Amino acid sequence: MKENRSSADAVSVGSVKKTKVRPDRGKTKKKSFGLSRRDRKMALYTMPYMLPSILGVLTFFMLPFTVVIYYALIDNNSSANFVGLENFIELFKNAAFQKALRNTGMFSLTAVPLAVVLSLLLAILLDRQIPLRSTFRTIFLSPMIVPAASIILIWQVMFDYNGIVNEVIAVFGMQPIEWMKSDHGYIVAVILFLWKNIGYNMIMFMSALSAVPKDILEVAMLDGCGTVKRFFMIKLRYLASTISFVTIMSLINSFKVFREVYLLTGDYPYDTMYTLQHFMNNTFQGFNYQKLSSAAIVLALAMIVIIAILLWADNRLGRDLEE
């Protein structure tokens, strides 16, 4: 009884003292795992509400994924002999897969950090009282809305050999570049990716920045903490979990740059623009289930490992804020 009252008190002043609510909330959560009779009844009654979703996810994602695992372990669908990891070894020996993996990996390694840093920079610049603030926000978010297919023509005009980008760099005394048919295609992909994704990331950072407790910042300012120091010592700590989430989202979106590359250059682009999705598409056309399945599994595992690392880093960084 006494405990109940104290938790109710904590909730009522929750907006003022956040730290006090947390341990209580954790406790109630833990209790409900123990399944009281009332909870069990509620779980039963609400089950029909989640049933469509669970059945759908099972049918279209989880069950077929077990089939994917099965396909990855057999030699072919008709004779179905168990071959262990042979398909995976084969896959890693495949030149097209190597190329796709290397390109996508390289692309993500440059584009994702750039996207995170640039969008954080824009969010910081907008995190103050400036004229036209919401107009800027709208403008930076607008590329996310525009379908990739709609502006492909413009990218073609810009990055053509006779296009404006070459004219601009000619002003600086540089030689014109065959953007789409050389190693520079990779730069085009990075630019297209940044253009499309920075706005989305920026919004996440803006909302995280506005959630940094103002009183802490004020105290720091009065103690003579400069803007730069305030950012690195205080704001960055509160941004840690957003940074890791934005990194994860950018990573996932970096696989979608295929869209722009495909719309620009078709099924078989120049070597450095051949992404994993190109590889998958071409494998789909060849109906090679073994190659497809093992590639999907390799990718899924890679994603899980990367996400786990990012979440772990986030936990380490954010831990001292919880107390």
Added chain:
Amino acid sequence: MTDIKLDLSTRAQAVRPRRRKIKWVHILSLILILAVLIGFAVLFLFPTVFTVTNSFMSATEISANYGKIFTGLGVSGDGGRVYIGEKVNLQLIPDKVSFSQYSTVLFKSPEYLLKFWNSVFFVLPIVVFQLAVAAGASYAFARVQTKFRAIVFFVYIILMLMPYQVTLVPNYIVDSYLGILNTRWAIILPGIFSPFSVFILTKFMRRIPSAMVEAAQLDGAGEWRIFTSIFLPLCRSTLYSVAILVFIDYWNMVEQPLVLLTDAEMYPLSVFLSKINEGDTGIALAIAVIYMVPPVLLFLYSEDYLIDGISYSASVKG
């Protein structure tokens, strides 16, 4: 309490002599920041604005300006196409505003417009049914937390974070097993059960105070009543945000149609546009603009909802 206040005021006084200098620095930095922001804004707006203005050029003006680029793509050699300029001439404002491209698209050759409807018939059912399915699931996730549900929710998050290169393979296998490959359903059905909206809606619904639910239960409300009279009304703006995010995502889809459809006639405009580009640049520009209209209108009309939706999605943790 008063002690602290006194302390602050004395500090403020001590700082005062430096105020003037700081103000100048402040104004200068503001100008610098605005300059950077305006520079970025121009870069961000340029491609979209350019597409829109150029769609009002006549066919001859377009081939005069960009013929050099686009003749190389579809037609070999001269291919009967006339181009005048040696260099590509990027022109923001057309010499003469012409609606000829639009009239061609809308009246003379409506086959492109049919592809627009392809897109609509893909995206609308996905948005509506994904929200319906997700609202129910999120309600169950938010009402009671059990071990089973915690595991299922975790699986949903993992699934949400998987790129198409992973999820399309299982989708393809089921679609071919069900015999719906190369039909509309091949894309719509997996789209409906995409866990993304479950994730955001659950996060929002978990914030609804349990006291409200308990009060309703005391008044004799059943689960359905609580769901429709408390949860759904409270989530209305979140539902709207999620709908916009899902709409934008599927309106822009490229990967799914390429893999799950073999018949190019069924392609939504988001894929088909690249095929027009090779033929007729002017028409492609006009269609590109028409294709932009629904998401852009939606965006201008409900930007705040979109921003709320993005902010909600901004963390994996509850």
